[in-house]
Amino acid sequence: MTLNDRFTIKVPASTANLGPGFDSMGLAVDLYLTLEVEESQKWDIRSACDELKSLPTDETHFICQIAIKTASNYGIGLQPCKIKVESDIPLARGLGSSAAAIVAGIELADTVGKLGLTQQEKLLIATEIEGHPDNVGASLFGGLVIGSYKQNEVDILSFSNITFEMVAVIPDEILLTKDSRGVLPAAFSREEAIQASSTANLLVAALLTQNWEMAGKMMEQDLFHQPYRKPLINFYQEIVDIAKSNGAFGVALSGAGPTVLCFTEKGKGNQLAQGIQSAFSTMSAKILNIDYSGSRVNMVERFIK
Structure with missing residues (x-):
């Protein structure tokens, strides 16, 4: 240069x-x-x-x-x-x-x-x-x-070769990754590790085959981090319920949070965003694409x- x-x-x-x-x-x-x-x-x-x-x-x-x-x-x-x-x-x-x-x-x-x-x-x-x-x-x-x-x-x-839309539900509050990592367990039992890793494996397979129902199910069955981080996120379960009633096939924390990401099939993002925004006026509901x-x-x- x-x-x-x-x-x-x-x-x-x-x-x-x-x-x-x-x-x-x-x-x-x-x-x-x-x-x-x-x-x-x-x-x-x-x-x-x-x-x-x-x-x-x-x-x-x-x-x-x-x-x-x-x-x-x-x-x-x-x-x-x-x-x-x-x-x-x-x-x-x-x-x-x-x-x-x-x-x-x-x-x-x-x-x-x-x-x-x-x-x-x-x-x-x-x-x-x-x-x-x-x-x-x-x-x-x-x-x-x-x-x-x-x-x-x-x-x-x-x-x-994967296509879907997402709606990011973004609160005003920040959540530092180091704080969110602090609530995670230091170790898992063998049984827990097997269950958690098999869930992740099946999520990959579901995404690659565009089996959206299965992908959403696996997102919710995570054992690695979401059970410990969800209590840090206000209205998490309420967001899940509203998102699913407006066409989301899955919901997951975005990284360490506090953003909650709602996944939907291509073309359904507007309906999903409008439903979420009307229910949570203090948060931002932003349509995202890959x-x-x-x-x-x-x-x-x-x-x-």
């Missing part, structure tokens, strides 16, 4: 787990973190988004820290950049805002530092930072991803002043 270049980075949001796919299953959705980047003499990060205005405007910004560290790991000192950040991914709501920022930072390092990273290398870097591949994998690859991470090795498969592209970097022509 030269000083005459500008480029954009666009990273989709993600939902993780889909019920029993704990820390291993993710889905990219059509909310986006967007960076408009050009080289500069110093780091300067700005945003017009109210949620992002309080974040640092220099190299201590989280995205910059990820980019600088990633480049440094390859022996590259990163050229400072001027960055305009826009995002419609709500923070700390279980829609992968931190994972999107991690992926954006890696894409920034790769482009400015000319690292030439493969998708697999980006995935490993992001997974080592995040700790699991579900959100970052979805943001990188798009579609439905199923991954496994162990001992500095990550394996993942992505699927783009993003199949994942993160992308586009060079753009510099504005002539």
